[in-house]
Amino acid sequence: MAKLIDGKAIAKALRASVTEQATRLSEAGVVPGLAVILVGDDPASEIYVRNKERAASKAGVNAQTIRYDAETAEETLLAKIAELNADTSVDAILVQSPVPGHIDEHKIQEAISPAKDVDGFHPENIGRLYANREGYYPIANTPRGIMTMLAHEGVKLAGKNVVIIGRSILVGRPMFALAQAADATVSLLHRYTPDNLRHELLQQADVVIVATGVAGLVTGADLKAGATVIDVGINRMADGSLVGDVDFASAEPVAGLITPVPGGVGPMTIATLLQTTAELAALHHGVTLEAGWQTI
Numbered sequence: 001m002a003k004l005i006d007g008k009a010i011a012k013a014l015r016a017s018v019t020e021q022a023t024r025l026s027e028a029g030v031v032p033g034l035a036v037i038l039v040g041d042d043p044a045s046e047i048y049v050r051n052k053e054r055a056a057s058k059a060g061v062n063a064q065t066i067r068y069d070a071e072t073a074e075e076t077l078l079a080k081i082a083e084l085n086a087d088t089s090v091d092a093i094l095v096q097s098p099v100p101g102h103i104d105e106h107k108i109q110e111a112i113s114p115a116k117d118v119d120g121f122h123p124e125n126i127g128r129l130y131a132n133r134e135g136y137y138p139i140a141n142t143p144r145g146i147m148t149m150l151a152h153e154g155v156k157l158a159g160k161n162v163v164i165i166g167r168s169i170l171v172g173r174p175m176f177a178l179a180q181a182a183d184a185t186v187s188l189l190h191r192y193t194p195d196n197l198r199h200e201l202l203q204q205a206d207v208v209i210v211a212t213g214v215a216g217l218v219t220g221a222d223l224k225a226g227a228t229v230i231d232v233g234i235n236r237m238a239d240g241s242l243v244g245d246v247d248f249a250s251a252e253p254v255a256g257l258i259t260p261v262p263g264g265v266g267p268m269t270i271a272t273l274l275q276t277t278a279e280l281a282a283l284h285h286g287v288t289l290e291a292g293w294q295t296i
């Protein structure tokens with residue numbers, strides 16, 4: 001039976017640490033500012049944005065959500081981003097993904113100043129990550145949150161065989177760079193990886209990270225005994241329940257450590273977003289923060 005990785009509890013502790021950082025910043029006269037842009041009325045995005053607002057306000061981060069209807073022109077968003085880039089009370093900017101189809105998401109990501117790119121999606125920040133550059137730059141919050149979870153559980157990646165399924169800019173690609181930088185041997189699988197190759201690679205994996213949006217893609221029969229299994233998938237079923245990309249019932253008896261859905265990786269995304277916001281604010285205002293949770 002695997003040990004459950006309690007993402008909710010780790011995220012709670014991380015948020016408490018961010019609250020302390022925000023107190024330190026406020027003593028220096030700084031309130032971290034986060035601007036979230038939401039375009040359209042995707043119900044899941046509504047939940048995530050509301051949760052971001054609530055968590056930010058509890059942690060002492062000044063969050064504003066800017067809502068646009070689904071038909072909003074790309075130029076309107078670009079103009080708002082330019083305004084937020086120039087606003088010194090805003091340290092961190094993100095556009096909630098997904099955006100409606102007529103909007104070029106890459107253009108939006110590139111319009112956000114790399115210094116305020118709290119999602120770490122700007123090519124300049126991704127480039128730094130892939131080049132394993134030193135110094136501070138924002139890193140996508142879900143993979144960074146996963147690194148924090150692994151460190152919290154004492155899972156070291158150096159010398160390990162890590163298999164990541166899904167190559168999105170939100171999770172798979174930055175996760176690949178982070179795991180490589182941590183000296184793991186990393187395979188990045190995707191929708192065109194043949195089933196038999198995925199199974200073979202999974203059978204040898206010490207750490208498995210799945211972010212595909214395909215419910216139950218990985219089963220216990222795919223896993224090596226004792227593997228650490230990180231499930232990033234959040235799939236809403238017809239009965240309203242949430243399930244991951246890993247078939248939990250069959251995987252849990254085989255894995256050594258496993259994240260549940262819900263209550264695993266999801267809560268870490270928002271806690272890490274607040275962490276990154278506080279770090280950007282500290283950087284912008286020349287305040288030094290304690291390094292307690294800065295595992296990466």
Ligand SMILES: Nc1nc2c(c(=O)[nH]1)N[C@@H](CN(C=O)c1ccc(C(=O)N[C@@H](CCC(=O)O)C(=O)O)cc1)CN2
Nearest residue numbers: 048094095096097098119141262263264266267269270
């Ligand atoms: N600009 C961005 N867009 C999106 C990101 C992102 O990091 N930046 N990530 C996801 C959505 N997301 C945050 O934005 C997010 C997803 C899930 C959770 C979460 O806590 N999930 C809960 C379940 C909640 C529910 O749906 O009922 C869990 O897993 O326990 C938080 C944040 C895509 N877009």
